Amino acid sequence: MGIGRLSDGLAPTPPMGWNSWNRFGIQINERLVLETAEAMVESGMRDAGYRYVVIDDGWMAPERDRNGDFVADPAKFPRGIAALAERVHALGLRFGIYTDAGTRTCQGLPASLGYEFRDARRFAEWGVDYVKVDWCHTDGLSPRACYAKWAMAIHAARRPIVLSICEWGRARPWEWAGTLGHLWRTCWDIQPEWSSVTAILDRQADLHAYSGPDHWNDPDMLEVGNGLSDGEDRAHFALWAMLAAPLMAGNDLRQMSDDVRRVLTANEIVAIDQDARGMQARRIRREEDTEVWVRGLAGTRAIAVALLNRGSEDRELSAGLDEVGFAATDVVRVRDLWLRSDIGARRREIVSTVPSHSAAVLRVTAY
Numbered sequence: 001m002g003i004g005r006l007s008d009g010l011a012p013t014p015p016m017g018w019n020s021w022n023r024f025g026i027q028i029n030e031r032l033v034l035e036t037a038e039a040m041v042e043s044g045m046r047d048a049g050y051r052y053v054v055i056d057d058g059w060m061a062p063e064r065d066r067n068g069d070f071v072a073d074p075a076k077f078p079r080g081i082a083a084l085a086e087r088v089h090a091l092g093l094r095f096g097i098y099t100d101a102g103t104r105t106c107q108g109l110p111a112s113l114g115y116e117f118r119d120a121r122r123f124a125e126w127g128v129d130y131v132k133v134d135w136c137h138t139d140g141l142s143p144r145a146c147y148a149k150w151a152m153a154i155h156a157a158r159r160p161i162v163l164s165i166c167e168w169g170r171a172r173p174w175e176w177a178g179t180l181g182h183l184w185r186t187c188w189d190i191q192p193e194w195s196s197v198t199a200i201l202d203r204q205a206d207l208h209a210y211s212g213p214d215h216w217n218d219p220d221m222l223e224v225g226n227g228l229s230d231g232e233d234r235a236h237f238a239l240w241a242m243l244a245a246p247l248m249a250g251n252d253l254r255q256m257s258d259d260v261r262r263v264l265t266a267n268e269i270v271a272i273d274q275d276a277r278g279m280q281a282r283r284i285r286r287e288e289d290t291e292v293w294v295r296g297l298a299g300t301r302a303i304a305v306a307l308l309n310r311g312s313e314d315r316e317l318s319a320g321l322d323e324v325g326f327a328a329t330d331v332v333r334v335r336d337l338w339l340r341s342d343i344g345a346r347r348r349e350i351v352s353t354v355p356s357h358s359a360a361v362l363r364v365t366a367y
């Protein structure tokens with residue numbers, strides 16, 4: 001494995017999908033996964049770009065088998081993981097799974113320390129396309145060495161598998177994980193609360209230099225549809241898209257409201273996340289309750305601007321063209337990506353009224 005970023009083409013844009021953890025914890029089973037995969041298709045999420053259906057902690061039986069192999073919990077997954085992956089694949093989706101780099105998972109189940117090659121091989125045999133490797137019960141271990149071993153194990157298993165590094169940002173993984181995995185957590189676990197979304201957002205502001213095609217900062221999975229207000233869901237989703245974050249839905253796809261479905265399948269916001277240039281947004285202005293985030297997009301002189309209102313009242317927010325990288329005298333074309341409507345030509349500044357705890361996203365192009 002050479003020095004430098006991964007460039008195996010497995011995650012040219014941030015991975016998108018669904019993960020069981022945020023909504024279901026360890027209460028997962030075969031039926032939930034299949035119904036979720038079906039809902040992903042029926043809701044239009046697959047067409048919007050969501051691909052990976054990932055089971056998190058809680059899928060494994062309390063002990064390995066006599067050979068030392070992982071076994072799925074027979075009560076939760078009676079037909080086993082390979083059969084499940086096959087059914088997920090048949091829907092045009094990909095299948096992901098979870099393990100932990102230490103001696104036990106965070107929920108006390110068997111984990112992979114000393115079994116990395118065996119587990120990667122088994123995952124490959126099962127048809128796994130994505131592995132999240134967590135960091136509980138790792139006293140005294142070096143994250144860099146452990147995840148390097150995982151990268152080698154996956155390589156040796158000879159199946160294209162996305163490696164999701166879940167070390168919570170403690171050992172500054174943005175400085176070393178890009179050579180090993182496709183995404184790495186930058187922070188502690190997200191909660192379905194506005195204060196958690198904004199606290200995590202603050203931690204991403206200095207990390208934009210580390211992210212790019214095949215190596216993404218991961219500010220954790222989405223809480224859209226898990227109890228935030230509609231405006232908060234939009235702000236959370238919009239800012240994760242600005243950050244070029246992996247978009248892993250974490251709600252119950254089988255019974256989401258139209259509002260929630262509209263957020264998750266907002267094509268023009270998703271397109272920002274998936275922009276081919278893979279440039280994570282920078283926060284260019286921060287006032288007490290308002291922020292301006294900017295990211296460059298593929299194409300000539302195109303950018304996305306998010307105007308975030310963290311305050312409790314609706315506000316008119318603006319950003320000067322010279323602030324966001326144009327000349328003050330330029331004439332630009334502005335489109336509101338939530339409203340899916342062209343605002344038209346603008347000079348000097350762009351303006352939007354943003355509800356409390358919400359964010360507008362504008363696409364700005366030079367004429």
Ligand code: GAL
Pocket residue numbers: 021056057105106107134135136166188189
């Ligand atoms: C945490 C991880 C969560 C989830 C959980 C499972 O360490 O950050 O995303 O995977 O473990 O126990």
